[in-house]
Amino acid sequence: GAGVSQSPSNKVTEKGKDVELRCDPISGHTALYWYRQSLGQGLEFLIYFQGNSAPDKSGLPSDRFSAERTGGSVSTLTIQRTQQEDSAVYLCASSSPMDLYEQFFGPGTRLTVL
Amino acid sequence: QKEVEQNSGPLSVPEGAIASLNCTYSDRVSQSFFWYRQYSGKSPELIMSIYSNGDKEDGRFTAQLNKASQYVSLLIRDSQPSDSATYLCAVRGEYSSASKIIFGSGTRLSIRP
Numbered sequence: 001g002a003g004v005s006q007s008p009s010n011k012v013t014e015k016g017k018d019v020e021l022r023c024d025p026i027s028g029h030t031a032l033y034w035y036r037q038s039l040g041q042g043l044e045f046l047i048y049f050q051g052n053s054a055p056d057k058s059g060l061p062s063d064r065f066s067a068e069r070t071g072g073s074v075s076t077l078t079i080q081r082t083q084q085e086d087s088a089v090y091l092c093a094s095s096s097p098m099d100l101y102e103q104f105f106g107p108g109t110r111l112t113v114l
Numbered sequence: 115q116k117e118v119e120q121n122s123g124p125l126s127v128p129e130g131a132i133a134s135l136n137c138t139y140s141d142r143v144s145q146s147f148f149w150y151r152q153y154s155g156k157s158p159e160l161i162m163s164i165y166s167n168g169d170k171e172d173g174r175f176t177a178q179l180n181k182a183s184q185y186v187s188l189l190i191r192d193s194q195p196s197d198s199a200t201y202l203c204a205v206r207g208e209y210s211s212a213s214k215i216i217f218g219s220g221t222r223l224s225i226r227p
Contacts, residue, residue, distance in 0.1 A: 035217075042118075042202060042219035043158070091157055101146050101206055101215065105157035 002026070004106035006092050012112045013082055021077040021109045025094030032075050033093045033103060034067055043091065049075065050100070082113045117141060118205050123222035133190040135221050137203030140184070146206040147179055147186045152220065153199045162188060193225045 005024045013019050025032050034046040045059040049069045060066070064082075069075040079086055089110050093103035119138050127133040135149075146165055150158035164170045164177040164186065176189040186205075190197055200220040 040122075040219075043217040045215075045217075101148070102160055102163060103215070105159070108157050 004092055004094050004104055006090075006106040006109050008109060009107065010110045010112075012114065014114050015084060016081050018078065018080045019082055019111065021079075021090050021111070023075045023077070023092030023094075023106060025073065025075070025092070026096075026104055028096065029094035029104070030072070030097045031095040031100050031103075032069060033095075034075070034077050035091045035093065036088045037091055037108075038088045046077070046090075051097075079111075082111075084113045087111055087113045117216045118203055118218040120201075120203050120218040120221045122219060123200075124224050125221055126224045126226055127193050129193060129195060129225055129227050131193055133193045133197065133223055133225070135188040135190075135201050135203075135223065136185060137187065137205075137218055138185045139203075139205045139216075141205065141216075142181075142184065144181075144184075144205045146215075147177070148204040148206075148215070149175075149177060149186075149188045150202040150204060150217075151199045152202060158202055190223075195225045195227055198223060198225045 004026055007022045030051045032049045035043040036046055037043050047067045048056040064080045067077045089108040091108045092106045095103045117140050149162040151161050152158045162175055162177040164179045167179050167181055170177045174191045178187045200222045202220045203218040204215050206215045
């Protein structure tokens with residue numbers, strides 16, 4: 001596809017369960033970002049992948065959060081033992097090596113933890 | 115002090131008027147500035163980027179940057195109802211990697227017919 005895709009679009013889970021969120025960046029984009037956006041709030045940076053470099057994990061809120069990017073393309077964000085405060089929209093973005101700072105966002109995954 | 119600050123709004127502007135959105139930032143050495151538009155329930159969309167002091171125009175949009183005063187603004191001329199959205203300001207520091215782009219919490223703009 002032409003844009004960043006994310007799945008699932010909506011996820012409802014019970015507290016304590018693990019969830020996996022997927023992001024498929026724009027073809028050729030070497031940089032991939034995960035953000036979290038709570039209702040009415042700005043974007044909270046979570047993690048950044050750039051090519052083969054070690055990811056910048058400085059935004060991950062706790063060790064329950066992890067992410068990986070396989071083959072320099074698709075990324076998975078995993079949240080273990082989900083808590084109600086994890087409820088938010090999780091946004092993925094990618095950017096081109098020609099301009100790393102102009103990010104293109106996916107439609108997001110709305111996570112609801114009951 | 116937040117690194118990137120925006121008035122949350124809502125900012126209500128009549129159709130056809132100029133909408134003015136403002137953003138201030140705390141990192142004096144910030145170099146790159148971005149405006150994203152986010153419709154309700156949708157993901158952010160980049161509409162403007164600006165790197166140098168002064169004005170940058172693109173259609174009905176003008177970004178203005180004043181590094182000495184540490185503010186960046188977005189003007190929308192001839193406002194249309196379709197401009198109603200939340201506008202996010204984003205800032206990158208001088209020596210920061212791409213990951214250190216800090217977003218403001220956004221200003222909600224409402225264009226009234």
